[in-house]
Amino acid sequence: MKVFSVIGISKSGKTTTIENIIKELVKRNYSVGTVKEIHFHNFKMDMDGTNTDRHKKAGSSLIAARGANETNIMYQRKLNLNEILDFYSHDFVILEGVRGTWAPTIVTAHDVQGIEDRISETTFAFSGVISGNLSEYKGIPAINSLTEIEKLVDLIEEKVFERLPDMKDECCMKCGHTCKELSSLILKGEKSRTDCVLREQNVILKVNGKEITMVPFVQKILQNSVEAVAGELDGYSVNGNIELLIKR
């Protein structure tokens, strides 16, 4: 699953750029999911007085609304990005307005100042209003999604890589970098996605069908815990894989 972000100030062409990218990706037979960051403190999806709003106000902390063609799961808290991405199994997931991640990023802007305000080491393209007047800035291409969508999506196909695990800096850095640094180096062509050491896991854990990424030392703790119990049992051998299924 490949993940990238589109960020930019309001009215700089962010959602239009995303719409055009989605349409072109779908045209190329990719499945696409999206995540929208709402920068409005009191945001809520539901309207006052609906049944689900009444559930929430009475104290329900997770509310689902299911219709014939749509199901909404409403968490009453801000999930972190990894929690959100775990719901997805798409070819591409586009983040709108989600900042400060490792994800390769397209910046939309009105002008050079707008670019300067948001450019970072993970920026791989500019788009939106500015791309009508500019074809590159500081070596990064500016591509208009209205007139050059194929070129923009070609670049996305070339640059965007498989989701990084987004581990906290203090608990991994096994490749020598934070996830954001590694992302930047992959975009520059100096490293590759395979340099993420979590790619090859010796201990694979799935909960409810979903694989959970573990840094090496957590893998080791889990392995030791299982071996400590299993090692006492008749029939145990120190060689060979251990498979465990816990039905719940």
Next chain:
Amino acid sequence: MKVFSVIGISKSGKTTTIENIIKELVKRNYSVGTVKEIHFHNFKMDMDGTNTDRHKKAGSSLIAARGANETNIMYQRKLNLNEILDFYSHDFVILEGVRGTWAPTIVTAHDVQGIEDRISETTFAFSGVISGNLSEYKGIPAINSLTEIEKLVDLIEEKVFERLPDMKDECCMKCGHTCKELSSLILKGEKSRTDCVLREQNVILKVNGKEITMVPFVQKILQNSVEAVAGELDGYSVNGNIELLIKR
């Protein structure tokens, strides 16, 4: 996790009953989640013209909207009840308007005809408008959530049991019944939740391809060990199977 349903015709007091139940359950320190079935064919949570609506119309098939205090996951299809319940890890989940399940059910109604239209073998109480005029019908109590909420929630605590797996009739019936039949028999006191054969927490361990038999308490130790580690990881859920592969 205990699950029950409240069904009834529009304006019969369904949402009011649920609000009062949620408040009383929360007062008793239970965590509560809810699921609302929308019987309106063109239901969608989002409004026309929002950014997320534009994502959807461009072809995004799963859309998340994250605000400071709320995160919405919008599936562009109707999930089945088991898929929805897998998001929950609450003490109680209340289904509003979800019909035809194994879940113990409270029927709200205006009158006896409203009861007759919706009563089934899993009905364990009546409430809503009718409960102002009636204290029982066909041996099932009618309890007013406005004036007798403690009595109603006492009954919920007494009657509602741990979520059944809701297996398809053709692929289980290991207890001799469908999930709905077993539910009805539990409510009548003729069977217990432990009669569901899937209750037994099967922990299956293979070392080097060979299955190792464990007595129940060893299974439990192994499960606890794995859950103790896995439970600390992002992406862990208390529901669903745990699968572990240790490559050696």
